[in-house]
Each structure stands twice: as structure tokens, then as C-alpha cells.
Amino acid sequence: MSRARRGLLVVGLASGLVGVLLVASPGVARGVSLTGAARTVPVAVVGVAAAALAARSLLDARRGNAAGDGERKATTSGAFPSPERRPRYDPPGTEFARRVDAIGWTDRRDAEPANRRELRDDLRNAATSALSRGSGPSPREVERRLRDGSWTDDPLASAFFAGDLVPSLSLSGYVRALVRGEPPFARRAGRAAAALSKRAGAGDMTPAPSADVRVAFGDEPAVRTSRYLPDGEESRERESATDRVRGVTAAALAVGGLGIVTLRPGLLLLALFGITVSGYARAVPAPSRAVAVERAVSDAEPAVGDEVEVTLSVRNVGDATLADLRLVDGVPPGLAVVDGSPKFATALRPGKRASVTYTVEAARGDHAFDPALVVTRDALGVRKRETLVDTETTVSCRPPAQSLPGGAPARTTTRAGRSRSDAPGPGVEFHSVREYRPGDPPSRIDWRRKAKTGEFSTVAFHEHRRQRVLVVVDARAEAYVAWDGGGDGDGNSNGEPVVQRGVAAAAALVSRFRSAGVPVGLAALSPRSCRFPPGRGGDHHRRLQEALVASPALGWVPPDGEVDASAAVREIHRRVRADTRVVFVSPLSDDASVTAARRFDAHGHPVSVLSPDPAARTRARGYESGYASLARERRLRRLRAAGIPASDWDPTEPLREVTRSGQSRATTSR
Amino acid sequence: MGALGVLSLAGALTFGVESAYAPGIALLAGSVVLAGVLGLTPPFLLAAAFLVLLAWDVGKHGFGIAREVGREPSTFRIEAVHGLSSALVYAAGATLGYGIYAGVTGGRSVVALLALLVGSVALLFALRT
Known part of the structure; x- marks a missing residue:
């Protein structure tokens, strides 16, 4: 305790004692009568002090919240868990839309607006590649057309390439841009991307980002219950006071201060509520945590697409009534809630039980439930206790073994040189x-x-030659692109990452190669480790199929870390023989995926790329999806130009087509 | 002002619009304070503040549930428990305080009041954690 604080304490105690004494025996102070300033000044000072106390209390609360948020951000997002949603997967082109969105009003003052220059260079590359493909004009000619603006009718789009990075506007134009709320350069970028998609035959695109992307901008990520509490040893439980006490106390102090200054006993009396709440918060015991949580699923091994009913029941096993109990089940990220809600709130007397039932739709993979989050509060809601309760449940959804066309798999061994x-x-x-x-x-x-x-x-x-094949699945965070365009367009539905389609294709490829007697292995290009060198035999095959279903590297949650494509390729290269053929399954959602494929090539592996198209089912018509498909087509062309067979696969097509081409030769280029 | 607050609050609580709830409460609280400054007698003021406080509390609680659990599950049970116990606790505190106030007022010295006020505020400052 500091010296000043100790002094205050002494003053407070002494003054309080004097007050009590004077109340008890009024005769002592009969001789003293205060008049004038001596009478009013202390009253005013005390009133102002009370108001100051209220202000400080509020400030503290705000600062405490801010500090807590900052602290939590490192490990969790701080938002209350919302496990009924899948993690949000960005629709294709979100990165581009984000960059356009980041064009601000202020960066125009920079001498060299780097982000604008990069944006224009990227779009110019995509334009050159798209307009000069096939029997189109030469790249040089395209460059010229981009410069003089004759490639499009849209004056704004042509101005994007022809004009300045910081467009100089007339005063009226500037005011109009301000009203529109979009910097002219960003507006031109959107128009240019849309015009380009139209020229390249991708159909009409609006010069505004699509609804899915706008949702992806502002949306809070879905929070898993296991990530809700901060990491650490004692993170299974957290007890805290709600801000209710602070709010009431601060208000009571402020009103009481006002009452003192204005000499209104009624207002001073309102401070009673503050005293009541503070006293209650001190007296009430911490809310009980004596609950037992059970979870039951109607089918622990469903088929893909089946609906599984999950029943979560909670029982009060303590001897105190739980006045306010809220429960959030830890739905695994891969399972989407299609009916009901995994959350509920109730009050429970001792020994009573409450339960909630909701329905999830099974998707491929092993899905282990996160712990359920139990939040208990006292009756007034001034204290709460958050507890994570483990109940181990796993829903294991495995697609049936691929029935292979063309009869039984080859039984002969294929030692050296069958293929x-x-x-x-x-x-x-x-x-x-x-x-x-x-x-x-x-x-x-x-x-x-x-x-x-x-x-x-x-x-x-x-x-x-004896062939050995390694199927490499691109599972970097960048590859977790929503492949159905984020759903029905209003951003509410549960997306599926295109990685999952890649994994399904990889499973089919593995089966195919196995039935052809080719030793096959599996690896994931991901910060999370998943590597199986080529091998043969039933056990090896089972291990591969197990990994394809259950490996976290190929799961539903994008990995946290970054991965350097070249280094990861080198790691994989060092673990397999140099002549191993690599089938790289990647949506080609960024340039690093092209780098990875070319690194495999440079290490001497025969490479083929199978690329599930994330935009195959999308209905998005924003400029960003147009840009995304242009950029992806450019990557496919770059791969083919480098002599790497790259096939563009529409994941709505059956896998059989893929596996057939996968078996015969390197996947064919279209 | 108070009528406006009641209107806004009623709308907010009926239709579940959180953005109308805070201004409604603020208006009501403002009118209570104004009434206090203008010299409303303590029992009425206490009752009015009690009702506003209860409205604030129930509203906050309800919107908290909606945010954390969603609107679908039935929340009548815990809302009722919460509302009743809040009302009880606040009413008990206010009644007790008012009883003491009514019992000891009149004929005391101003110096005693001042000493008590100074003492309590100093203690609040000193013991604030």
C-alpha cells in the first residue's frame, strides 16, 4: 500500500469515527456551527470526489476490458464460441478484394504507393496472360493496348492501366468520389477486373465485390469452445465478475455525488443501490460448477451426408440451485449444424437434468467433439464461472472403399518393371x-x-521402369478456399474448403494406384506434418486411407502457421526417392502453389498437377471471382508452359474421371 | 423525457432491438436524475430508480443471453429467476437504506454529516482495488 493511500485510509477512518461520535452524542459539536465557505466547500469537494471515483471506476473497467482483449487475442479471438458454424473459408479472390479494399485515401500522399503499384502489376500480368492466350495478340501488343486503353469500352477500366497510380481529379470528381466513399483508384481496379473477366470470356462481372466476400470481410470467425479460454495450465476454468457491479456502482457514485453537491437527500439515497450490489457481489459465493455433462450421438459412424442427432444433457450434481446455466457444445469444425442449436440456457435445481438435441450433417473425416463450455452465474449475474467439461465423443465418417471400375484389382505382384x-x-x-x-x-x-x-x-x-508415386495434397492455409462460393450467397451457410475435395481426389488416386500395383505414398504440403513414403501392401494402404480421413493436416481447420513452399518441397523430396512421380493436388489459389510444383520438377521428380477448381460451383459475380479465375488460369498456363501436365478438375464431376486419367498417364492437360 | 424513454425501451424490449435499448435506459435514468435535482421526495425517487434499474438489468441480461445462446432456445426460466431475484435484492437494499434514512434524519449536526461523507469517500478512494 502506497504512502498516499495509507494517508487517505487514516483520514477516512478518523473522519468516519468523528462522524459516528457526533451522531452518537450531538452535544459535542453544539458549539461548532459552520457558515459560509467552510460549510459549502467540503460538501462540494466530497461531491466532486464521488463523481471522480465513478469516472475512474468506469475508466478502469474500460481499460481492463481492453487489456483483457489484447491479452486474449494472442490465443483466442475473445468472442463467445459459435460452434454451430464452420470456420469461414474465404471465397476465391477474397485476397484480391481485400487488397482493393485496403486502398485508402491516405496512402495517396506517399511518394511511392507500393500497394497500388503491386495491385496494378498483378492485374496487368493477369490481363496480359488472359488477353494474349491462344491465337490472341502478342503480349507486346496487349501491353500496348493496355497502355492506350483500346482493350475495353469502359473508360474507368482503361484508366486503371493508362492513368496514374494516384489519379488527379477535378474538384467535382473528388467530391463525387468522397460521397461514394471509394477511392477512385480502387473503383478503377474493380472496373478493370470486371472488364477483364468479360473480355476473357468469364461472363459478366459486377464491378463490386460479391456478397460472400463482403460477409467474409466483416465477419467474426467462428470460435471453437476449445479455443475460447486462454491457453495455459488452469485454462479449463475461469471465474470472473461481470461488468454489472461496476456499472451500478459507478452510476450510484455519480448520482450520489450529484446529490451531495445539490443537497438533495433523495439523490444521495440512490447510492444505496450501488452499496447493495457491491455488498451482494462480496457476499455471494462463486457460482457452482457441479454439473455433469453427457453427450450421445445417434450414429457414431455415419455415411457422408447422413444426419446425426446429438443429444447433450446436463445434470446439476451439486446441492445448490443453478440460477443461470448456459451451455455451448463443442461441435467439431467439420460438422455443420443443420437443425436445432448446440447452445441452451436454463435454470436447474439440484439433481435435475436438462438436455438439448440438435442435428449435424456428417462430412468425411474423424470428428472429435471439443469440450462443452458451461457458464454458470449467480442469480443476479454479478459473478460467472466458465468451465470446459470434457466428454469424449468422436463421429467417424469414412466414405466406403472406392468400388473400382474394371473388375477386381490386379492380384499379381509388380516387382521390377511391370508398368x-x-x-x-x-x-x-x-x-x-x-x-x-x-x-x-x-x-x-x-x-x-x-x-x-x-x-x-x-x-x-x-x-x-518401376514407378513410384507420391500424392501431395496442398493443404496450406491459402488452399483453404471455399469451393461452393460460401454457400447461398447470404453468407449464412456452411462452406466447404476445396482442400476437402482435393483430399477426396487423393483418396481415389491412392486406391487407383494401389489396384494398379504401383507403390504409392502420401504427403501434405502444410505446416502440420503428414508424410507417408511410397509403399505397398494392405497395411500401408490402410494407413494411407486412415491418414486421409483422420490426419489433422488434411482436416477442416486451416493450419495456423505459414509454410515456405520451397522448403516444404525440399523436405518431402529428401524423404522419397529421386525418381518418384509426384501428383500434386492443389487448387492453385496462389503463386506459391505454382512454385511448389516447379520445385518438385526442379528436384527431378516427374510432376503432374491435379487442380480442383474452387470456382466450379460458385455463383458469385463480383469482380474478385473474375480475377481469381483469371489468375488461376494463368497459373495453369504457366505450369503447362514449364512442361508440367496440369489438369483442371471440376469437383462436381465424378472422381472416377480423375482417377482414370490419373492411372493412365500423368493427368492430361486439357 | 421520461415518456420518450419508456417508449423507446418498450420498443426495444418488445422487438429485441438492442440499439434502441441503451438510449431508452439513458433517457429514463436522465429523467430520474432530473427529478431528483428538482426535488422529488426520496421514496418516489427511490421507487423510480428501482424500476429503471430493474429494466436495465433485465434488458442487459436478456440481450446477453441472446448474444451468447441465440434467440431460438426458450429462456423464460432463467430470465424469470434472474428478474425475480434482482427485484428482491434491490428492493431489500433500498428498503433497508430508506428505513435507516427515515429513522435518523432530523436534528443532527451538519458537521457530523460532513465528517461521515468525507470519511466514506476517503475510504472508498483508499480501499479501491
Whole structure:
């Protein structure tokens, strides 16, 4: 206790004692009568002091909240859990829309507005690539058209490439932009992206971001119950006072102060409520936590798309009535609540039970429930206790083993050299004839042709190599793009990340390769580890299928960390043989995915890319989705230009198509 | 002012509009304070403040539930428990305080009142945590 505080304490005690003494024996102070300033000044000072106390109390509360928020932000979002929603997956192009949105009014004062320049460069690259593809004009010609604006009818869109980074506007134009609330450069960027999509044949796009993206901007992320309380040893439980006490006390002090200053006993009496609440908050015991929570699911191993009923029941096992009990079930991120609500509130007498039933829709994967969050409060709601109650439940939803077209899987072992490779070389099956080069073995010289024409030529056969395949799934946070456009457009439905389609395709590929007798492995390009070098046999295959369903690296929650694509590829490369073929399953949602594929190529692996299209089912018509598909097409073209077969897969098509092409050769390029 | 507050609050609580609730409460609280300054007698003032406080409390509680649990589940039970117990506690506190006030007023010295006020405010400052 500081010296000043101790002094105050002494003054307070002494003054209080004097007061009590004077009340008890009024005769003592009969001689003293206060007049004038001596009478009014202390009253005013006390009143003002009370008001100051109220203000400080409010300030403290605000600061406490702010500090608490900052502290919590590191581990949790601080918002109350909302497990009935899936984590929000950004629709394709959200990143672009965010960058356009970040164009502010103030960065125009920078000498070199870097973000504007980068935005324009990216859009120009996409434009050059999109407009010059096929039999279009040369890139140089496209550059020229972009510069002089003859590529589009939209004056604003052409001004994006032709005009300045910081457009100079007339006064009226500036006022209009201010009224519209959108910086002119951002407006032009949107128009340019929309015009570009139209030119590139992607259909009409509005020059505004679509509703899904706007929702993704402002939306709070869904919070899991397990992430709600701050991390740490004692984080299973938290007890706190609600801000109710502070609010009432501060108001009572303020009104009491006013009453003292204005000499109104009625107002001073209102401070009674503050005293009541403060006293109650001190006297009341912490709310009980004696609850037992049970969870039952109607089907622990449903098929994909089945509806599973979850019943959560809570029983008061203590001997005090729970006046205010709120319960939030820890629905796993992959399961979407389709009916009912996983939250409820009730009051429970000792020994009573309450329950809630809701329905979730099963999706592929192992889904372990998070602990249920129990919040108990006392009757007045001045103190609350939050407890995480573990009840282990897992819903395991595995798609049935893929029925393979073409009869039973091959039973023969395929040690060295069953699979025919496309490389010409020694072997038994004819591949081609080419001219003789010194050093070719005499046995492969076509002697008949020599006799007929007098020229040496060499016969090449299909070289038989043993093939090994590694299926690599792109599961970086960037690849967690919503593939159904975020749902019905109002942002309320539960999206599915395109990664899940990639995982399903990977499962089909693994089965296919296995039935063809090819050793196959699995890896995830993710900060979370998931690596299985190519192998064969039932056990290995089961492990792979298990990982595809249950590995956290391939789950429903985007990973937290960043991953350096090149380093991750090097890690994978070091664990497999150099001649292993890589099938890279990636939505190609950013440039790093192209880098990853090319790194595999550079390490000497034959690479093919299978890219599920996140925009296949989207109905979004905002400029950002147009930009996203343009950028993705550009990435596919870059891959193909680098000699990497890349196939664009519409995930609404059956997987069989994919696996067929996956089996025959490298996935074909369209 | 009070009528306006009542109107706003009634709308807020009936239709569950949180943005109308805070101004309503503020208007009501303002009118209570104004009445106090203008010299309404203590019992009426206490009763008015009690009702406003109760309205604030129940509203806050209700909107808190809606935010945390959602609007679908039935919340009548805990709202009733909460409302009743709040009313009870506040009423008891106010009655007790008013009883003491009514019992000891009159004929005391101003110096005693001042000493008590100074003492309590100083103690509040000193013991604030």
C-alpha cells in the first residue's frame, strides 16, 4: 500500500469515527456551527470526489476490458464460441478484394504507393496472360493496348492501366468520389477486373465485390469452445465478475455525488443501490460448477451426408440451485449444424437434468467433439464461472472403399518393371525407330532396314521402369478456399474448403494406384506434418486411407502457421526417392502453389498437377471471382508452359474421371 | 423525457432491438436524475430508480443471453429467476437504506454529516482495488 493511500485510509477512518461520535452524542459539536465557505466547500469537494471515483471506476473497467482483449487475442479471438458454424473459408479472390479494399485515401500522399503499384502489376500480368492466350495478340501488343486503353469500352477500366497510380481529379470528381466513399483508384481496379473477366470470356462481372466476400470481410470467425479460454495450465476454468457491479456502482457514485453537491437527500439515497450490489457481489459465493455433462450421438459412424442427432444433457450434481446455466457444445469444425442449436440456457435445481438435441450433417473425416463450455452465474449475474467439461465423443465418417471400375484389382505382384513407361529405351515392346547414334548397342540396330536402305537406324522399346508415386495434397492455409462460393450467397451457410475435395481426389488416386500395383505414398504440403513414403501392401494402404480421413493436416481447420513452399518441397523430396512421380493436388489459389510444383520438377521428380477448381460451383459475380479465375488460369498456363501436365478438375464431376486419367498417364492437360 | 424513454425501451424490449435499448435506459435514468435535482421526495425517487434499474438489468441480461445462446432456445426460466431475484435484492437494499434514512434524519449536526461523507469517500478512494 502506497504512502498516499495509507494517508487517505487514516483520514477516512478518523473522519468516519468523528462522524459516528457526533451522531452518537450531538452535544459535542453544539458549539461548532459552520457558515459560509467552510460549510459549502467540503460538501462540494466530497461531491466532486464521488463523481471522480465513478469516472475512474468506469475508466478502469474500460481499460481492463481492453487489456483483457489484447491479452486474449494472442490465443483466442475473445468472442463467445459459435460452434454451430464452420470456420469461414474465404471465397476465391477474397485476397484480391481485400487488397482493393485496403486502398485508402491516405496512402495517396506517399511518394511511392507500393500497394497500388503491386495491385496494378498483378492485374496487368493477369490481363496480359488472359488477353494474349491462344491465337490472341502478342503480349507486346496487349501491353500496348493496355497502355492506350483500346482493350475495353469502359473508360474507368482503361484508366486503371493508362492513368496514374494516384489519379488527379477535378474538384467535382473528388467530391463525387468522397460521397461514394471509394477511392477512385480502387473503383478503377474493380472496373478493370470486371472488364477483364468479360473480355476473357468469364461472363459478366459486377464491378463490386460479391456478397460472400463482403460477409467474409466483416465477419467474426467462428470460435471453437476449445479455443475460447486462454491457453495455459488452469485454462479449463475461469471465474470472473461481470461488468454489472461496476456499472451500478459507478452510476450510484455519480448520482450520489450529484446529490451531495445539490443537497438533495433523495439523490444521495440512490447510492444505496450501488452499496447493495457491491455488498451482494462480496457476499455471494462463486457460482457452482457441479454439473455433469453427457453427450450421445445417434450414429457414431455415419455415411457422408447422413444426419446425426446429438443429444447433450446436463445434470446439476451439486446441492445448490443453478440460477443461470448456459451451455455451448463443442461441435467439431467439420460438422455443420443443420437443425436445432448446440447452445441452451436454463435454470436447474439440484439433481435435475436438462438436455438439448440438435442435428449435424456428417462430412468425411474423424470428428472429435471439443469440450462443452458451461457458464454458470449467480442469480443476479454479478459473478460467472466458465468451465470446459470434457466428454469424449468422436463421429467417424469414412466414405466406403472406392468400388473400382474394371473388375477386381490386379492380384499379381509388380516387382521390377511391370508398368510401362513412356521413355524409349531397352525393353520388349516396340516404341519407335530413330536414327543411329554412335554408342547404340548393336543388338538394337535395325539390320533389315540397313540391308534395304543402307542406313543405320536404332529401334527403341518402351523402357520398363518401376514407378513410384507420391500424392501431395496442398493443404496450406491459402488452399483453404471455399469451393461452393460460401454457400447461398447470404453468407449464412456452411462452406466447404476445396482442400476437402482435393483430399477426396487423393483418396481415389491412392486406391487407383494401389489396384494398379504401383507403390504409392502420401504427403501434405502444410505446416502440420503428414508424410507417408511410397509403399505397398494392405497395411500401408490402410494407413494411407486412415491418414486421409483422420490426419489433422488434411482436416477442416486451416493450419495456423505459414509454410515456405520451397522448403516444404525440399523436405518431402529428401524423404522419397529421386525418381518418384509426384501428383500434386492443389487448387492453385496462389503463386506459391505454382512454385511448389516447379520445385518438385526442379528436384527431378516427374510432376503432374491435379487442380480442383474452387470456382466450379460458385455463383458469385463480383469482380474478385473474375480475377481469381483469371489468375488461376494463368497459373495453369504457366505450369503447362514449364512442361508440367496440369489438369483442371471440376469437383462436381465424378472422381472416377480423375482417377482414370490419373492411372493412365500423368493427368492430361486439357 | 421520461415518456420518450419508456417508449423507446418498450420498443426495444418488445422487438429485441438492442440499439434502441441503451438510449431508452439513458433517457429514463436522465429523467430520474432530473427529478431528483428538482426535488422529488426520496421514496418516489427511490421507487423510480428501482424500476429503471430493474429494466436495465433485465434488458442487459436478456440481450446477453441472446448474444451468447441465440434467440431460438426458450429462456423464460432463467430470465424469470434472474428478474425475480434482482427485484428482491434491490428492493431489500433500498428498503433497508430508506428505513435507516427515515429513522435518523432530523436534528443532527451538519458537521457530523460532513465528517461521515468525507470519511466514506476517503475510504472508498483508499480501499479501491
